[in-house]
Amino acid sequence: MRPTIVDVAKRAGVCTVTASRVLNNHPNVREESRRKVLKAAEELGYIPHSAARSLRSGKTTAIGVVLPTLDDPFMAGVLAGVEEEAWQHGYFTIISQTRGAAYANEAEYVRFLTRGRVDGLILVTPRHEEEYILELERQRVPFVLADKNSSRPGVLSVTVDNFHGAYLATKHLLEMGHRAIGHLVGRPEIESSLQRLRGYQRALEEYGVEYRADLVKNGWFSREVARESVLAWLEGGNLPTAILACDDNVAFEVIAILTRHGLRVPDDVAVAGFDDDKMDTVFSPTLTSVNQRSMEVGREAVRLLLKAISREIGEERSIVIKPELMVRESTTRNRRGRSPYGQGPGLADP
Amino acid sequence: MRPTIVDVAKRAGVCTVTASRVLNNHPNVREESRRKVLKAAEELGYIPHSAARSLRSGKTTAIGVVLPTLDDPFMAGVLAGVEEEAWQHGYFTIISQTRGAAYANEAEYVRFLTRGRVDGLILVTPRHEEEYILELERQRVPFVLADKNSSRPGVLSVTVDNFHGAYLATKHLLEMGHRAIGHLVGRPEIESSLQRLRGYQRALEEYGVEYRADLVKNGWFSREVARESVLAWLEGGNLPTAILACDDNVAFEVIAILTRHGLRVPDDVAVAGFDDDKMDTVFSPTLTSVNQRSMEVGREAVRLLLKAISREIGEERSIVIKPELMVRESTTRNRRGRSPYGQGPGLADP
DNA sequence: ATGAAAGCGCTAACAG
DNA sequence: CTGTTAGCGCTTTCAT
Numbered sequence: 001m002r003p004t005i006v007d008v009a010k011r012a013g014v015c016t017v018t019a020s021r022v023l024n025n026h027p028n029v030r031e032e033s034r035r036k037v038l039k040a041a042e043e044l045g046y047i048p049h050s051a052a053r054s055l056r057s058g059k060t061t062a063i064g065v066v067l068p069t070l071d072d073p074f075m076a077g078v079l080a081g082v083e084e085e086a087w088q089h090g091y092f093t094i095i096s097q098t099r100g101a102a103y104a105n106e107a108e109y110v111r112f113l114t115r116g117r118v119d120g121l122i123l124v125t126p127r128h129e130e131e132y133i134l135e136l137e138r139q140r141v142p143f144v145l146a147d148k149n150s151s152r153p154g155v156l157s158v159t160v161d162n163f164h165g166a167y168l169a170t171k172h173l174l175e176m177g178h179r180a181i182g183h184l185v186g187r188p189e190i191e192s193s194l195q196r197l198r199g200y201q202r203a204l205e206e207y208g209v210e211y212r213a214d215l216v217k218n219g220w221f222s223r224e225v226a227r228e229s230v231l232a233w234l235e236g237g238n239l240p241t242a243i244l245a246c247d248d249n250v251a252f253e254v255i256a257i258l259t260r261h262g263l264r265v266p267d268d269v270a271v272a273g274f275d276d277d278k279m280d281t282v283f284s285p286t287l288t289s290v291n292q293r294s295m296e297v298g299r300e301a302v303r304l305l306l307k308a309i310s311r312e313i314g315e316e317r318s319i320v321i322k323p324e325l326m327v328r329e330s331t332t333r334n335r336r337g338r339s340p341y342g343q344g345p346g347l348a349d350p
Numbered sequence: 351m352r353p354t355i356v357d358v359a360k361r362a363g364v365c366t367v368t369a370s371r372v373l374n375n376h377p378n379v380r381e382e383s384r385r386k387v388l389k390a391a392e393e394l395g396y397i398p399h400s401a402a403r404s405l406r407s408g409k410t411t412a413i414g415v416v417l418p419t420l421d422d423p424f425m426a427g428v429l430a431g432v433e434e435e436a437w438q439h440g441y442f443t444i445i446s447q448t449r450g451a452a453y454a455n456e457a458e459y460v461r462f463l464t465r466g467r468v469d470g471l472i473l474v475t476p477r478h479e480e481e482y483i484l485e486l487e488r489q490r491v492p493f494v495l496a497d498k499n500s501s502r503p504g505v506l507s508v509t510v511d512n513f514h515g516a517y518l519a520t521k522h523l524l525e526m527g528h529r530a531i532g533h534l535v536g537r538p539e540i541e542s543s544l545q546r547l548r549g550y551q552r553a554l555e556e557y558g559v560e561y562r563a564d565l566v567k568n569g570w571f572s573r574e575v576a577r578e579s580v581l582a583w584l585e586g587g588n589l590p591t592a593i594l595a596c597d598d599n600v601a602f603e604v605i606a607i608l609t610r611h612g613l614r615v616p617d618d619v620a621v622a623g624f625d626d627d628k629m630d631t632v633f634s635p636t637l638t639s640v641n642q643r644s645m646e647v648g649r650e651a652v653r654l655l656l657k658a659i660s661r662e663i664g665e666e667r668s669i670v671i672k673p674e675l676m677v678r679e680s681t682t683r684n685r686r687g688r689s690p691y692g693q694g695p696g697l698a699d700p
Numbered sequence: 701a702t703g704a705a706a707g708c709g710c711t712a713a714c715a716g
Numbered sequence: 717c718t719g720t721t722a723g724c725g726c727t728t729t730c731a732t
Binding site for chain 1: 708709710711712
């Protein structure tokens with residue numbers, strides 16, 4: 001049988017409470033006792049039982065993150081920030097991915113983690129809010145929403161200023177002289193996608209450029225969908241001179257399609273994306289993109305959550321991260337000419 | 351205070367045992383009792399306390415995955431497979447990333463999860479094995495190593511046949527007529543990288559091509575390191591006619607450097623990578639790559655782990671996943687000519 | 701089909 | 717500085 005704290009205490013010749021104190025770095029323990037307990041624990045290969053500890057103490061020293069997928073640069077960034085910040089504060093991070101709507105297991109994961117497994121939760125872009133946000137509130141489980149403004153007031157959240165991101169990118173395109181600027185929208189049911197659309201519209205307004213519905217099409221964070229949209233523009237003869245994609249993956253696809261149709265980026269059409277993916281600087285033209293500072297989102301979410309856990313929440317219930325625009329070749333005319341070595345590899349046919 | 355099972359039982363007018371039975375779908379409960387308990391639980395917003403449940407039952411219905419990073423297509427694939435398979439068997443998946451050697455928190459995460467949080471562990475490419483594998487064995491914690499053959503016999507593991515993957519790729523390059531084939535090695539301290547090196551060597555042997563030490567350089571899964579290696583070849587005048595990179599990220603970098611130096615891929619130098627990254631088919635030339643079937647790795651790891659948890663381990667203690675070679679343009683001479691629309695975007699200067 | 705009693709492993713509160 | 721007592725919330729006997 002695996003050793004318990006009783007075995008450790010027995011072996012060290014002290015009572016379990018003393019052993020517990022040593023194992024938890026409490027003060028007021030004689031040096032000799034401390035030594036003996038640690039030695040006994042070491043010899044027995046003792047590992048404390050988390051469940052027992054949590055049950056008694058009411059603490060888990062863990063925070064949970066629930067998100068739809070891990071195969072995404074934004075998510076990876078958030079998680080890196082969460083892990084780093086949590087670790088610094090002595091917390092472990094437990095991640096669960098719900099893998100999309102197919103399973104609809106999001107609520108189950110939240111419930112699973114909620115009681116006794118973590119001290120608080122970070123929900124990244126939750127889909128079926130309604131189902132369990134209320135429950136979390138009722139249970140008084142500390143939680144923070146990341147990358148989504150909750151409709152419920154008072155809910156803690158860290159969001160990227162998507163409006164501002166799209167605004168910056170669109171403004172940049174306007175300043176480069178573009179007037180027919182297309183936008184491939186992520187998903188109409190996702191709040192952040194709508195905010196980007198508004199940021200795009202605002203920039204147009206500011207420059208006195210009329211909003212054209214035919215220049216706004218579906219992007220859906222999907223290459224296939226984006227392809228259809230671009231093809232529709234091409235066939236309709238109303239191809240914009242600049243395109244703001246919903247993410248870099250889609251932006252790459254857009255560049256590929258345009259290139260295949262004999263158009264050059266950025267000379268004929270400028271293209272910008274979202275995410276500042278690490279691939280952005282590998283290929284030519286390098287991709288102009290909105291950096292959402294995802295690690296910062298993760299870090300702030302943890303800071304907010306830890307405050308909620310220790311019931312020190314102040315005024316600040318909603319943190320907004322300002323994205324940055326990374327201007328690169330895909331939107332910059334008169335780029336430093338072609339490579340002196342001739343044409344490099346282009347983009348692939350599908 | 352959050353409701354406990356006692357509250358639920360009281361409200362339903364039964365004892366806690368009956369409530370527990372209902373909540374755990376035990377048979378032998380009158381339909382009326384069942385109804386009453388479920389109603390009470392619903393009304394109170396009851397969520398069972400995981401820690402208490404685990405402490406008593408000795409089960410968690412959760413499996414843990416510990417891995418160094420999430421920002422990697424192989425890891426994302428493994429995790430997708432794990433989550434899918436585990437969910438099908440009624441298990442939750444808890445993931446922890448240790449974020450590299452910087453923290454050296456790998457062992458701490460393993461210990462943290464080990465007792466009372468999960469029923470078993472999947473360790474993906476563990477770095478500091480020695481530190482805790484022994485401990486896990488001693489504690490009789492079921493665990494499976496993924497993507498790494500343990501030095502200890504009897505340890506459960508799922509590995510990609512890296513030897514075979516590199517062998518397939520090298521053989522393909524040989525069949526395309528190449529004789530000076532370079533290899534950028536991942537990391538000499540990682541077993542899988544060494545296995546790939548051996549697979550590469552074996553293929554050369556089979557084709558009677560002599561192994562040249564000068565054609566094997568550092569890749570380190572790092573763009574910077576790969577760049578140095580390629581530059582060394584260029585300056586040394588011993589550039590191979592084909593290069594097998596340690597992963598797709600490095601392969602992209604290689605293509606970028608070669609292109610910048612006026613060389614064309616695959617016409618002057620063929621390039622292949624590992625991972626079958628989703629970017630492989632976006633850019634031209636599309637990238638030939640070894641698909642490691644990472645999802646399958648994850649699925650098999652779960653199957654093995656669940657057997658270990660239920661103590662039904664049979665003969666099969668070590669599963670080997672056969673990778674597949676995805677042949678694409680970057681290694682295929684006489685590719686279907688240039689795009690009829692002229693040169694597409696090339697690869698970027700750094 | 702239901703309940704009473706016991707205790708999983710640990711630590712907070714108190715007493716010494 | 718150390719120990720005794722109690723009990724976190726739940727499920728597993730074992731009895732009825």
